[in-house]
Amino acid sequence: MNFLQDNSIYIVLIITLIIWTGIFLLLLATDKRLKEIEKELKEQ
Amino acid sequence: MKIDFFWKGLLYILMSFVIIGGISFPLVTEVTEWYHFPFIPGLGEQAKIIFFHVPTSWLATISFLMAMIFGIKYLRSNNLDDDAKSLAALQIGMVFVILATVTGSLWAKFAWGSFWHWDPRETSIFVLMLIYGSLFALRSAVENEDKRAKLSAVYSIISFLTVPFFVFIMPRIMAGLHPGSGSDDHAGPVLELKMNGNMQLIFFLSLFAFSILYFWLWNLTYKSIIIKDKLSKKYI
Numbered sequence: 001m002n003f004l005q006d007n008s009i010y011i012v013l014i015i016t017l018i019i020w021t022g023i024f025l026l027l028l029a030t031d032k033r034l035k036e037i038e039k040e041l042k043e044q
Numbered sequence: 045m046k047i048d049f050f051w052k053g054l055l056y057i058l059m060s061f062v063i064i065g066g067i068s069f070p071l072v073t074e075v076t077e078w079y080h081f082p083f084i085p086g087l088g089e090q091a092k093i094i095f096f097h098v099p100t101s102w103l104a105t106i107s108f109l110m111a112m113i114f115g116i117k118y119l120r121s122n123n124l125d126d127d128a129k130s131l132a133a134l135q136i137g138m139v140f141v142i143l144a145t146v147t148g149s150l151w152a153k154f155a156w157g158s159f160w161h162w163d164p165r166e167t168s169i170f171v172l173m174l175i176y177g178s179l180f181a182l183r184s185a186v187e188n189e190d191k192r193a194k195l196s197a198v199y200s201i202i203s204f205l206t207v208p209f210f211v212f213i214m215p216r217i218m219a220g221l222h223p224g225s226g227s228d229d230h231a232g233p234v235l236e237l238k239m240n241g242n243m244q245l246i247f248f249l250s251l252f253a254f255s256i257l258y259f260w261l262w263n264l265t266y267k268s269i270i271i272k273d274k275l276s277k278k279y280i
Contacts, residue, residue: 004154008089011154012067015147016096022143026136026261033268040275 051256058253065246066095075240082240087223093151094239095246099254101144101169105211106258107137108176112204115197125270127193130200131183132266136258138176145169156221165222168210175203 004010071083071091084091114130117123148166149159160166179199186192219226239247 008154009067009092011090011151012092012096015093015150016063016067018147018150019096019100019143022100022139023257023261026139026265029135030264030268033272037268037272037275040272 052260055253055256055260058249059257062095062246062250062253066092066250069242069246075242078242078245081243087155090151090155091243093147094243095250097144097147097151098247099250100140100147101211102251103254103258104137104141104144104172105207106255107133107140107262108200108204108207110262111137111200115200118193118197122190124189124193124273127189127196128269128273129262129266130197132262132269134176134179134196134200136261136265138173138180141169141173141176145173152221161221163222164218164220164225165215168214172207172210175206179203 065079069079069081071089072080073083075082081091110133111130114126114133118126118130145166148169152161152163152166153159156163179196182199183192183196186195215222215225217226
């Protein structure tokens, strides 16, 4: 905590990583949907 | 095809520039070069959060706007594709509203001393999350898809009416800790008057880059929802 207090640029870094994680989760959700579509197409 | 490539290439270049510039450009007391940011007393390096935190709440706002626009479109056309577009916008908006809250709360820990304060800005985003969160509960509770689409369209129109108030008005007129609030008359790079030109450049480039990213994500999401719906209907 003290380290972050003194080097607050790393807070900005962590925040950027959190946002990247959110975008990544959105990609995963789309990926999951596409896989279901693929599966459905294969079953037909 | 070519125009598509142009937007993606632009997104890649702009976002890379914003990440590099937003994190690494030096803070100086006297600004002489175009890549210098002014040192803001009390905020210091923490001021750089503006390049990443504000765009997330901006994206939440435009996705709720798109949800409303396609809600209206659905009510006019009764086309379920418009409902899928509205739903995709709602999902992305929800993710970004959560990201704005989490990043803001982490920043608050170091700028204000604790993760949550019930500052006007925090209260308003919390209420927004409740409003839009209940929309998902509403959607999952209705079986009939036309009825669900209609309810969701009406709800998304009504709830968007609160968005300008909660995002732009209430936190600005009430006294609070958040930069840009009513009692903020010294620090705070939020208002354009107080942000210097170099910061504004990166800030608006960041908003622009995030907006391109948003439309790309939205496109992928609603296309996959529409295809999935069509497929499951075709074979039943």
